[in-house]
Amino acid sequence: MTTYTRPIDFKRGRVDMSHGSGGRAMAQLIDELFVRHFANDLLAEQGDGACFALPTGAGRMVMATDSHVVSPLFFPGGDIGALAVHGTVNDVAMMGARPLYLSASFILEEGYPLADLLRIVKSMAQAAREVGVAIVTGDTKVVEAGKGDGVFITTTGIGLVPQGVALNAGRIAVGDRILVSGMLGDHGVAIMSHRENLTFETTIQSDTAALHGLVATMLDAVPDLHVLRDPTRGGLATVLNEFAKASGHGMLIHEKAIPVRSEVAAACELLGLDPLYVANEGKLVAFCAGQDAETLLDVMRAHPLGRDAAIIGEVIADEHAFVQMRTAFGGRRMVDWLNGEQLPRIC
Amino acid sequence: MTTYTRPIDFKRGRVDMSHGSGGRAMAQLIDELFVRHFANDLLAEQGDGACFALPTGAGRMVMATDSHVVSPLFFPGGDIGALAVHGTVNDVAMMGARPLYLSASFILEEGYPLADLLRIVKSMAQAAREVGVAIVTGDTKVVEAGKGDGVFITTTGIGLVPQGVALNAGRIAVGDRILVSGMLGDHGVAIMSHRENLTFETTIQSDTAALHGLVATMLDAVPDLHVLRDPTRGGLATVLNEFAKASGHGMLIHEKAIPVRSEVAAACELLGLDPLYVANEGKLVAFCAGQDAETLLDVMRAHPLGRDAAIIGEVIADEHAFVQMRTAFGGRRMVDWLNGEQLPRIC
Numbered sequence: 001m002t003t004y005t006r007p008i009d010f011k012r013g014r015v016d017m018s019h020g021s022g023g024r025a026m027a028q029l030i031d032e033l034f035v036r037h038f039a040n041d042l043l044a045e046q047g048d049g050a051c052f053a054l055p056t057g058a059g060r061m062v063m064a065t066d067s068h069v070v071s072p073l074f075f076p077g078g079d080i081g082a083l084a085v086h087g088t089v090n091d092v093a094m095m096g097a098r099p100l101y102l103s104a105s106f107i108l109e110e111g112y113p114l115a116d117l118l119r120i121v122k123s124m125a126q127a128a129r130e131v132g133v134a135i136v137t138g139d140t141k142v143v144e145a146g147k148g149d150g151v152f153i154t155t156t157g158i159g160l161v162p163q164g165v166a167l168n169a170g171r172i173a174v175g176d177r178i179l180v181s182g183m184l185g186d187h188g189v190a191i192m193s194h195r196e197n198l199t200f201e202t203t204i205q206s207d208t209a210a211l212h213g214l215v216a217t218m219l220d221a222v223p224d225l226h227v228l229r230d231p232t233r234g235g236l237a238t239v240l241n242e243f244a245k246a247s248g249h250g251m252l253i254h255e256k257a258i259p260v261r262s263e264v265a266a267a268c269e270l271l272g273l274d275p276l277y278v279a280n281e282g283k284l285v286a287f288c289a290g291q292d293a294e295t296l297l298d299v300m301r302a303h304p305l306g307r308d309a310a311i312i313g314e315v316i317a318d319e320h321a322f323v324q325m326r327t328a329f330g331g332r333r334m335v336d337w338l339n340g341e342q343l344p345r346i347c
Numbered sequence: 348m349t350t351y352t353r354p355i356d357f358k359r360g361r362v363d364m365s366h367g368s369g370g371r372a373m374a375q376l377i378d379e380l381f382v383r384h385f386a387n388d389l390l391a392e393q394g395d396g397a398c399f400a401l402p403t404g405a406g407r408m409v410m411a412t413d414s415h416v417v418s419p420l421f422f423p424g425g426d427i428g429a430l431a432v433h434g435t436v437n438d439v440a441m442m443g444a445r446p447l448y449l450s451a452s453f454i455l456e457e458g459y460p461l462a463d464l465l466r467i468v469k470s471m472a473q474a475a476r477e478v479g480v481a482i483v484t485g486d487t488k489v490v491e492a493g494k495g496d497g498v499f500i501t502t503t504g505i506g507l508v509p510q511g512v513a514l515n516a517g518r519i520a521v522g523d524r525i526l527v528s529g530m531l532g533d534h535g536v537a538i539m540s541h542r543e544n545l546t547f548e549t550t551i552q553s554d555t556a557a558l559h560g561l562v563a564t565m566l567d568a569v570p571d572l573h574v575l576r577d578p579t580r581g582g583l584a585t586v587l588n589e590f591a592k593a594s595g596h597g598m599l600i601h602e603k604a605i606p607v608r609s610e611v612a613a614a615c616e617l618l619g620l621d622p623l624y625v626a627n628e629g630k631l632v633a634f635c636a637g638q639d640a641e642t643l644l645d646v647m648r649a650h651p652l653g654r655d656a657a658i659i660g661e662v663i664a665d666e667h668a669f670v671q672m673r674t675a676f677g678g679r680r681m682v683d684w685l686n687g688e689q690l691p692r693i694c
Contacts, residue, residue, distance in 0.1 A: 004462045022684055045592070048411055049438050051407055054407065059401065063397050064484055065486055092396060096393055103410055107501075136410060141414045141415075141416045141499075146493070149495070156450050234368065335358045345488075345490065
């Protein structure tokens with residue numbers, strides 16, 4: 001262990017270019033920030049990467065990655081650190097895998113307060129502990145002031161797929177039921193309200209959460225689950241359009257069945273947003289055979305992260321693979337791909 | 348396959364916020380740029396991640412990640428795309444692993460020319476093909492003009508460690524020989540000369556290259572190799588100080604033995620740089636037992652990426668774990684950690 005002249009000043013210090021140079025300042029930042037808070041033996045070895053034994057009999061693996069550029073970095077209900085863990089853990093979980101390890105790579109802007117970076121890293125460390133995955137390797141780069149935006153974090157996750165699990169959009173069939181795990185739109189509306197300084201009676205909080213536990217419960221109860229996805233950027237509408245495109249089938253959802261908090265609906269009205277297109281960071285969309293839908297709904301509702309789960313629609317034969325919604329007034333409308341940008345830098 | 352109204356205009360188009368929104372524009376960019384050029388079945392599935400079978404008997408795995416923020420994005424001998432593949436493949440290889448798959452995550456700045464992005468992606472695709480690893484999953488985010496710097500790319504690699512390979516700084520012992528695989532400083536000097544508009548008789552080219560093949564050859568010949576590292580940011584001096592710190596031993600290197608091109612040495616003089624601290628992107632440092640050093644040197648020199656390999660020093664008993672150099676004039680000087688920043692945004 002090198003001893004440094006003095007410890008990093010995490011109260012008043014700022015990121016400077018030397019923190020990305022490969023020299024002593026970077027080594028100290030890695031020691032006193034990342035290794036200390038992510039606290040695991042693999043990271044502490046500080047090799048060019050992490051080396052670990054695979055469980056015997058490991059058959060299939062999932063790899064998923066996400067860059068996080070959310071703005072602001074701190075928002076009601078979370079921050080970029082927690083989001084960077086949850087986002088990638090959820091991508092791994094949506095493939096049916098149990099998360100194993102994460103990597104984390106930071107692009108820091110010169111001048112960013114170290115106190116805020118410390119808060120982010122602590123939040124990330126806590127999120128990883130709660131999930132039960134270690135952040136085993138990483139990287140730190142620094143760009144000049146004005147060439148970045150505080151902190152960007154890219155996380156990559158790997159996980160192992162249990163025997164027999166085969167989630168794939170190709171398995172979607174006419175007659176499948178479409179379920180969501182809870183209230184939609186919380187994350188996007190929390191961020192947008194915060195940006196626009198909108199205040200409501202209660203602050204709308206991001207739903208950022210890791211869904212691997214909920215997924216494990218769902219797979220236990222319904223091993224034949226067809227496919228899962230987390231409706232992040234682009235929201236529910238985007239997931240349904242992606243799955244319609246991939247499966248070649250149509251989708252029909254029912255507006256009345258879609259769970260949206262009244263505050264979120266109100267904020268969407270004010271902000272000119274459609275909750276179907278708003279990002280979520282702790283929700284999932286599931287497709288299963290019609291006969292499994294009630295069982296699946298029951299286990300989802302019994303889980304803390306699925307209390308407000310609902311069956312919201314079904315897969316229908318449609319050679320155009322359109323997504324349609326039966327509105328609250330009884331009509332049908334198309335739910336198209338998002339055109340243009342609705343919510344920039346939401347995750 | 349969704350048909351889009353018209354194909355993306357890769358000649359005149361620019362990145363806009365909608366390319367990161369999760370909507371149709373992003374889907375089209377993924378289809379027409381990333382899926383098309385990275386061209387592999389796992390990526391084409393466009394799940395939340397990639398799912399693949401592990402080879403039977405896979406025992407240990409390596410995971411490594413790097414964010415690339417090099418400036419400029421195109422430089423003599425390479426570009427950020429090739430660098431993002433080589434950098435992470437090399438980190439995987441330095442752990443003794445055979446690279447298996449890569450992920451790639453892009454943070455794009457609004458307004459960046461799509462023609463340049465296409466060039467980068469094609470270069471990345473070619474580098475991956477040459478290495479023989481597929482880019483199987485990824486992410487695309489867009490930040491507003493002035494909140495990024497063209498293109499940042501984070502790659503994460505996984506690889507499998509062959510039976511019997513155990514590279515670790517803890518294995519460094521007094522009497523070990525220190526080898527480098529070739530001329531030092533090319534990458535850093537190529538970038539800095541380009542930035543400063545320095546011209547020499549011949550343009551100094553980056554050495555960016557994937558070293559997994561060289562590593563495999565070295566491990567075949569000397570399975571007892573102790574440890575490897577690629578001297579990127581901070582150069583040779585940083586690697587030696589990291590290993591001295593990790594092993595608790597001193598290091599003595601010999602200035603005369605260190606291979607540096609005369610143009611690079613001249614450019615370093617002009618730029619006020621010390622080649623020991625300058626980044627390389629296609630070189631490695633190896634430690635092995637004294638009796639294996641000549642064998643290792645021979646196989647390295649027989650490989651196209653190790654033609655100029657050299658034994659540059661040895662591990663010595665030193666309770667302070669200092670790195671020292673016997674200079675060309677016969678004296679000794681300390682080779683300390685890099686203090687401050689020498690070369691910002693070199694990789």
